Amino acid sequence: MIKFPPFDKDLGKDIKTVDIEGHKPTHASILLLWYSKPTSDIKNVCEIGSGTGFVSFGLSKYYNLKVVGIEKEKEFYDRALIGIELNNISNVEFVNCDVAQVKKYFKPESFDMVVFNPPYHFNSKSPNKYREASRKADKELIDNFISGASYILRNRGTFVCVVAPYRLVTFLTKLREKKLMPQQMCLAYGKKAELVLIRGRKNGGEHLEIDPPVYLK
Numbered sequence: 714m715i716k717f718p719p720f721d722k723d724l725g726k727d728i729k730t731v732d733i734e735g736h737k738p739t740h741a742s743i744l745l746l747w748y749s750k751p752t753s754d755i756k757n758v759c760e761i762g763s764g765t766g767f768v769s770f771g772l773s774k775y776y777n778l779k780v781v782g783i784e785k786e787k788e789f790y791d792r793a794l795i796g797i798e799l800n801n802i803s804n805v806e807f808v809n810c811d812v813a814q815v816k817k818y819f820k821p822e823s824f825d826m827v828v829f830n831p832p833y834h835f836n837s838k839s840p841n842k843y844r845e846a847s848r849k850a851d852k853e854l855i856d857n858f859i860s861g862a863s864y865i866l867r868n869r870g871t872f873v874c875v876v877a878p879y880r881l882v883t884f885l886t887k888l889r890e891k892k893l894m895p896q897q898m899c900l901a902y903g904k905k906a907e908l909v910l911i912r913g914r915k916n917g918g919e920h921l922e923i924d925p926p927v928y929l930k
Contacts (some may be wrong), residue, residue, distance in 0.1 A: 714897055715912075720747055720927045728774065729799040730765045731792035738767040740929050741830050741875045741908055744901055746771040748910040749828045749873045751778060759783060759819075759865055761812050761829040761858055766793035766805070768828065773805045781824070782807040783815065783861075812861040822867040830875045831858040855880075856887060863891035866915045873912045881909050892916050899924040 724743050732738075746768050751758070756779060760769045763782025772780045782805065784790045790809040797805055810818050832854060862872055872893050876884045878900075888895060894917035901908040907929065 714922050715750060715752055717747065717750055717924065720744070722929065725767060725771050728767055728770045729796060730767050730770070731795045731799070732765060733788060733792065736764060736789065740901065742767050744908060744910055744927065745828055745830050745873060745875045746775075748875070748899065748912055749776075749826070751776050751826060752871070755825040755871060757781075757824050758826040758828060759824045761815075761827060761861055762831050763793060763807060764789045766796040766807065768830070769793070769805050769807070770796060770800050770802060772828070773802050774800065778804070778826075780805045783810060783812060783818075785809070785811045811857075813857045815861040815865055819865050821864055822870070823865050824870065825867060826871040826873070827862040827866045828873045829858055829862060831855060852883070855883060859884075859887045859891050859893065863893055863915060866893075868916055870915050871912065872915065873910070875908055875910050878906050878909055884911065888913070894919060895921055897922050897924055899927060901927040901929055903929045 722743060724747055749772060758772055758778050758780050760782045763769050763784045766782060769780045769782040772778050782793060784793060784807060787809055790807055793807045808818055866872055885895060893915055894913045895911050896913040896917055898921060899910040900906045
């Protein structure tokens, strides 16, 4: 199992993104970037739901990986393209497509690692359409994210995702259905457990370790 450096809430402070009101990097983004530290067999990675590019840029900048970000929302995608120039990064590209359509854009098992921080709030409502797009989900959307991740991830490849504790059972069930076996887990605390990081392998073994918790404040 991979060992991680102490969590730094300022990780990614030097990454430049063109944010939109209602959508900007959060604790979940920083945690996902931190927990996606690659092993030596990982050379290329896909971020599903890449937004304006914060995690994708960090994966390239800090870990020297070739990165492809998949983003459905055209407004986020356009800003991510601007971010490539702002960060002076050459090994990141973005594709404007729905995760449900990944088979039209990618061959199976194209990536060594797949990371995602999907929407997971079933009852989320907001007058800001960008905030709602980033947060609101249903079971079909979660299934699309996990199915898409399994399709593009190579056998024995690594996946990393982040979810709220109250959606953990749903995620674990769906991950196992798609042969994505959780092998490491880390809880992030604010006033209570707010987020769960999950890391594992496609067709990996049933051996789960719980990492030391992260404290956000």
